[in-house]
Amino acid sequence: MSGPEIHFDPKDHQHLRYNPLRDSWVLVSAHRMKRPWAGQVEKPLEEHIPRYDPHNPLCPGNTRANLEVNPDYESTFVFENDFPALQPNAPNPGPDQHPLFQSKAARGVCKVMCFHPWSDVTLPLMTKEEVVKVIDKWAELVEELGATYPWVQIFENKGAMMGCSNPHPHCQVWASNFLPNEPALSDRCQRAFYEKHKEPLLLQYAKQETEKKERLVVMNADWLAVVPYWATWPYQLLLLPRRHVLRISELTTEERESLADIMKRLLTKYDNLFESSFPYSMGWHGAPTGPHLKEDNSHWQLHAHYYPPLLRSATVRKFMVGYEMLAQEQRDLTPEQRERGTNVWTSSWQALSLAGSVSVQDICFEPEIQKRDKHQIPFVCLCTQRGKEEGYKIQRGGIGFAPLHDHVEGSEPPVAPSAVSSVSLSFGHPEVSQGKGPPNTVLVARAHTCNVATLASSLRGSSTHTACTQIR
Structure with missing residues (x-):
């Protein structure tokens, strides 16, 4: 004798969600958030960061590891990474000896970009004008390095939890002579969608999220930030322009100003969520550069990914281990659901939407x-x-x-x-x-x-x- 029919509820029943940017599936197990937490608890975040530290190699006027002295900069400051992962003149590894042991040449440049001369400020604490200068420098670097290299990756690791060893506000810019795995996969997925639907994937997605407003966190005339439908991290964000833009260097003056505004708002929401300086890894993805500048990249749409590790509080993080490493990505909290309890008081979308901006x-x-x-x-x-x-x-x-x-x-x-x-x-x-x-x-x-x-x-x-x- 069969039991009563069970109706699917995304906040109570596990299911798979498709990530169109990676052609992969995410396992969502929302009911697991009801379990008590007995896992690792991180140390409280550093609360006292000096504005100027004479021993910090990123501060103005200080000497770095290569004995170069930083200028007394008052805005952004860019320099060659003293310990680069990519160098422009690396030798070619030579021909492959076996199909199972292949190698290719990897060349490029790695730069470090300081956002501000003060060590105790972050992007949400900077003025809008100061953030615009950061965006302008990002655009300048993409244009400069992109003239030669196929890919220019801008990324920021914020907080010790994300492996950042220096609290001074900064990011890194790596340019490579190859298209890295993630953007190569994203390029293939966006191209396939465009060929089938005759519209950029992320432009269509932005329209859908604007209409649904189910996962929308912040929006202005030019930009929107959403917790993506396929999010893996609890408070993951996708930042998108509302018009078709291929690269950050193509943004207008008005769009750069509105980007500064929305970045401050969404990063402030992050900080307010657990009343701490919110750790994350973020990065920009845009159409490939270098030799690809002459190609038709209409399938691309500029976007930024934010991947914060925090799960239930400022000291409890999500780990990508076990099943995630050996099978596929999995998350417990859906972007839309609303849970009430001691530790989980709202969904990731609602939490970010309700956090003060x-x-x-x-x-x-x-x-x-x-x-x-x-x-x-x-x-x-x-x-x-x-x-x-x-x-x-x-x-x-x-x-x-x-x-x-x-x-x-x-x-x-x-x-x-x-x-x-x-x-x-x-x-x-x-x-x-x-x-x-x-x-x-x-x-x-x-x-x-x-x-x-x-x-x-x-x-x-x-x-x-x-x-x-x-x-x-």
């Missing part, structure tokens, strides 16, 4: 505290509108900031997160004091000073109780 606004209290150098300390005030009657309230120290004080004296370290209190804010963004602005928007007022007491004294002139804190 902070806008940074520079403000000036007094002319003498506007100076910026590597020894100075920025201060921030966070607020979110709760309605005109309540005014703006500070709710929590987000985006990896140290927690908020509700009173500042001297240069004492910030209080613990549990001690964060709600206090009014009446300055900074022009709309704050007027009680205007979109509902539930998080705002940041940022000033730069080398003395906590000086800033606190300026703040006490406000008609309401204010709060400030140091950025890590």
Whole structure:
């Protein structure tokens, strides 16, 4: 006698999802998130990173391993990697002796790009103008290296959990005389889709996700970021332009500015998710370069992948081991499902959508505290509108900031997160004091000073109780 018919529910029943960029399948086992966690817990993330470290080889004015001295740079800074994985003049390995033992020549260049002269800032903490300069430099490097090499890979490993040994904000750019495995596979898949459907795969996907809004995290006029339907990592993101663009060097000025805006928003959401500086590996994929510049690459669409390792908290990560290494990719949390429990309180899409997206606004209290150098300390005030009657309230120290004080004296370290209190804010963004602005928007007022007491004294002139804190 057969039992009652079971209706499929993606959040309760395992199933496979197709990844069209890799022509592969991902096993989704959403019901496994109900199991208690007894696995490895990582050490808490580093909370105290000095703005300038005389021993850090990426800081301005410091000497690197090859004894070259960095300039006193004030924006981005690019240099040849002192320990490159690819070199331009490597010898050819010669003819193969057996079909099971093949080798080919591998040549290229590896560069390191510093985003900012300060070690204690990350992309979401930088101003929009500073992030635009990073994007401009990315585009410049793709154009410069892509004139010769078939592939230029821009990637950032953020956080020690992702193998980053230096906290200074930076990325790497590797150019190679060959098309690496992942972009070669993506090229084949996008080409096959284009030949069949006469439209770029990722352009069609962006349209579908914009309409469905099931996995959409952030979007503006030119860009959207989604947790992809086939995501393997819990908080994986795919960043896409909304028009057909082959390479990052082809972005207009307006698109670069809107890209800076959406990068700050999505990376802020990452940091707010577990109230820590969120680790990840990210990279850009665009149409091949070098000899491929003369080919028709209409099947390509520029995009960026974000692969964060975190699973349930800032100290619990997902491991790609066992079944993932020996059989196929597998994940427990679906991009859409909503789970309630001690550790899993929402889906990856909803969690990122609900995490605060902070806008940074520079403000000036007094002319003498506007100076910026590597020894100075920025201060921030966070607020979110709760309605005109309540005014703006500070709710929590987000985006990896140290927690908020509700009173500042001297240069004492910030209080613990549990001690964060709600206090009014009446300055900074022009709309704050007027009680205007979109509902539930998080705002940041940022000033730069080398003395906590000086800033606190300026703040006490406000008609309401204010709060400030140091950025890590």
